[in-house]
């Protein structure tokens with residue numbers, strides 16, 4: 466056969482010529498590769514983006530698409546799970562839009578998941594491919610949280626790639642949330658991360674590495690609890706947001722050596738880090754030494770870091786790209802491989818894998834009921850009461 470002889474000959478020569486051969490034989494493939502390369506001209510993929518703010522207001526997805534332009538190839542898509550209550554007795558006619566603007570509590574706003582799902586579904590199939598929507602509207606201190614996440618997948622199949630950003634310990638926020646305070650040792654969180662392992666949902670977790678303003682020598686109990694949590698969930702893919710840093714929560718003493726140990730630990734190889742947030746960028750590019758130390762770390766572990774903006778409903782491209790611009794001194798010291806993986810490669814690898822797993826879970830469970838029949842227990846009475 467003519468094709469067979471061509472094929473066996475091509476098999477023996479360099480891959481570039483193989484590509485050329487198939488391009489000629491298959492013009493569609495040529496177009497596909499061209500298209501893929503065109504998509505790759507983007508500067509970055511955004512692993513951490515909030516479409517809406519603490520009062521569930523934000524920009525439209527069409528506006529965000531215009532801000533992304535050709536600069537941002539792909540992006541995660543989530544709101545904020547917490548709603549700042551406008552308490553008239555607390556702030557009167559002043560309507561707070563940020564958690565620091567009022568003493569009134571925050572509460573979990575589960576409708577955000579329906580909002581994000583419907584927003585995603587309003588997009589064309591081509592535009593949808595650029596987004597990875599995330600489930601956030603659950604209370605991580607609630608043993609029922611995993612059931613909420615499951616219900617969202619069953620109600621909106623084909624949409625979500627992961628959960629988060631959700632917070633356990635976050636400066637000034639955790640203590641403001643109404644109800645039981647979240648904890649890394651709560652079995653409710655284990656149920657959530659177990660379900661992520663089962664379904665393939667990627668998990669973006671915000672947990673400060675330390676408490677604000679620790680006294681010198683104060684025991685960093687959060688690190689211990691967090692590492693134990695990660696080790697209990699070896700089969701869950703986790704992105705630790707902001708490398709654990711915050712506005713006030715500064716790098717723990719010798720953060721780089723902590724991260725070095727963490728990254729070398731094979732029991733923690735399922736945990737990646739995002740360097741999102743302008744506050745994190747400030748720490749990293751503060752001095753030539755911090756830039757060099759961070760670049761060395763990322764060059765050594767290029768598969769473990771993701772770029773993200775952590776922008777919340779940005780008004781324009783200028784504001785949206787500020788974090789990317791501020792990282793230029795860091796990017797300049799990365800190897801070509803590490804830079805590509807940080808900005809795009811790791812995003813594509815992790816989120817593409819999550820999409821495949823979650824779609825498979827949804828297919829396998831498509832006939833599951835989203836309404837569970839209440840089971841009578843000693844604590845829930847007969848189960849059919851109003």
Ligand SMILES: [Zn+2]
Pocket residue numbers: 513515630775
């Ligand atoms: Zn965030």
